[in-house]
Amino acid sequence: MAATFGKQLSVTSTNIPGLVVFDLPVHGDSRGWFKENWQREKMSALGLPDFGPVQNNVSFNDAVGTTRGIHAEPWDKWVSVATGRIFGAWVDLREGPSFGEVFTTELDPSRAIFVPRGVGNSYQTLEPDTAYTYLVNDHWSPRAEYSFLNLADETSAINWPIPLADAEISVKDLAHPRLRDVTPIPPRKILVVGASGQLGLALQQEFAGLSHVEYATRTDLDLNAPDIDGARRWRDYGVIINAAAHTAVDTAETPDGRRAAWAANVTGVAALSRIATANGLTLVHVSSDYVFDGAIDRPYREDDPVCPLGVYGQTKAAGDALVSTVPRHYIVRTSWVIGEGKNFVRTMAALADRGVDPRVVDDQVGRLTFTGDIAAGIRHLIESDAPHGVYNLTGSGEPMSWAEVARRVFDLTGHDSARVTGVSTDDYFAAATAPVAPRPRRSVLDLSKLEATGFRTTPAADSLATLLGV
Structure with missing residues (x-):
């Protein structure tokens, strides 16, 4: 030889x-x-x-x-x-x-x-x-x-x-x-699951014009279907972005809501994790500050132990654990999400215009996160080939309480912010007749790991002003 x-x-x-x-x-x-x-x-x-x-x-x-x-x-x-x-x-x-x-x-x-x-x-x-x-x-x-x-x-x-x-x-x-x-071979496809939700819509904007990115709603792809493993030729894909979730935190405390939350946030995630592992795909999964109890007086890091308070947080923590077993994964942990459609900011702006003086919780502190930032951050992680693992991704800048956010909305829309009255979480829900999910009181997430990859999110105050057109 x-x-x-x-x-x-x-x-x-x-x-x-x-x-x-x-x-x-x-x-x-x-x-x-x-x-x-x-x-x-x-x-x-x-x-x-x-x-x-x-x-x-x-x-x-x-x-x-x-x-x-x-x-x-x-x-x-x-x-x-x-x-x-x-x-x-x-x-x-x-x-x-x-x-x-x-x-x-x-x-x-x-x-x-x-x-x-x-x-x-x-x-x-x-x-x-x-x-x-x-x-x-x-x-x-x-x-x-x-x-x-x-x-x-x-x-x-x-x-x-x-x-x-x-x-x-x-x-x-x-x-x-x-x-x-010769027709050039396109890159492996990216599949966005949950394409009709707030984040799914932002991802459609982020990847607009890219023919290798596909979008699926629950109608297109039922993650709990028994034939999910054969639903597509999965080896043609390189990345699955899971933007689907059951996010009705209070409804999750009811019997029907609990079943729905576990089906979407755990059983469906288990199917995606299995598919990604079997076919060598990268799985991007969006997580939540609700996996923490909000009891520590500093920003949460990615390696802090989870300690969810309610059903929604428990299902998100369980989903994170499943995704962490996938060899190629990004768990993107975020908080206080604001996107297209009805959201807290638009609700406050509408109340201000209608002359309603709202009572707003002032003992929950965190950062608003706009879906455009989440979508751009996900794309950055994928395209920069950042090390796999968990990344916190929220708006940047000084943390605020929900009451402070509401007052800023009133100011930006030309209304008197003194019309907003701050109340404790316990007082706000004292008269509730339906189940109420426990909320983490501090939801501030440390962004240094994400920033080390070269990506910085927009200050939440700037995104707030942009959304309100001022």
């Missing part, structure tokens, strides 16, 4: 993003040789994505000059040679600035290459009896969408060591299109 014995395991980048070549240690003696063809722990430490292979294929080639490709499949590949030697050629067929980039090299048993989804893969055998092997992270499916490029494409201008006229090539490969006629 032509492989070199005794190499150190090492990795070399190429001009195609994500396409990397590995030198593999091969140990030999008079009996033959041995190598670790793929070793998850060692190769991940060198930067190889933990791509989760599910299938191992071998292509045996009798003669020199056997030429296959150029095929771009919707999965990642780990390509190596068991016996013999090949000349490999790879062409980036993905949407983006690197579309059409070409990389070529030789592979023998001491070299391997990681081929990301959407990069066209081809090779030509340089020795007889060559065994070409590859691991892939999806099972073959007739529903999978491929892209192809002609081996003789003039733009790519691959310098095949054996002229194509003298090579063994299939009829199908000879008929593939030139680069100018």
Whole structure:
């Protein structure tokens, strides 16, 4: 064999993003040789994505000059040679600035290459009896969408060591299109679940114009359906953003509400967590300050232990625990959400205009969070490839009580803020006849972890003024 014995395991980048070549240690003696063809722990430490292979294929080639490709499949590949030697050629067929980039090299048993989804893969055998092997992270499916490029494409201008006229090539490969006629492969799809809610609408605005982002309401995708695992070809997706939740905190304290809250916030989240884990997806899940009891006198950090007071908070904490088991996850913890439709700010503005002098709770302190900030923060985490985990995401600036927010609304709309009377939570709900959920008294979340990734939210006071048009 032509492989070199005794190499150190090492990795070399190429001009195609994500396409990397590995030198593999091969140990030999008079009996033959041995190598670790793929070793998850060692190769991940060198930067190889933990791509989760599910299938191992071998292509045996009798003669020199056997030429296959150029095929771009919707999965990642780990390509190596068991016996013999090949000349490999790879062409980036993905949407983006690197579309059409070409990389070529030789592979023998001491070299391997990681081929990301959407990069066209081809090779030509340089020795007889060559065994070409590859691991892939999806099972073959007739529903999978491929892209192809002609081996003789003039733009790519691959310098095949054996002229194509003298090579063994299939009829199908000879008929593939030139680069100018290739449809670029789009990125893996993003699915927004809960697309009709306040946050879902903000996410639609944030990702407007991106064809690879899809949106699903409960009508489109029932997370509690028994066939959820087969509802879509999940391997075509890269990210699921879960913007769906049962957020009626007081209703959750009733028997029917409790069942609905657990179904949406736990059972549905369990299904998404299972799907994301099984298919190697990133799961983005929106959490709440209600997972805390509000008893500490400092901003809550991401690693503070949860201690929910009511049913809603308990279901959100349970959902967070499920999502935390997904290898690729972002739990985005927020508070006091303001978005499209009816919300506290619009209610206060309407009361001010109608001459109503409201009584507003003054012993709950936190920060307003506008859905535009949440949507932008989620996009930032995904696109910046921030470390997975929990992130607090609220509006920035000085915390306020609900009564202070109401007074600011009155001021900004030209009304006398003294018309707002502050009351305690206990007094406000003293006459309530329906169940009332316990509220955390301090909901201030520490934003330093999110800010360390390069994202800063808008001061809540500025967003408030923008919403009111002043």
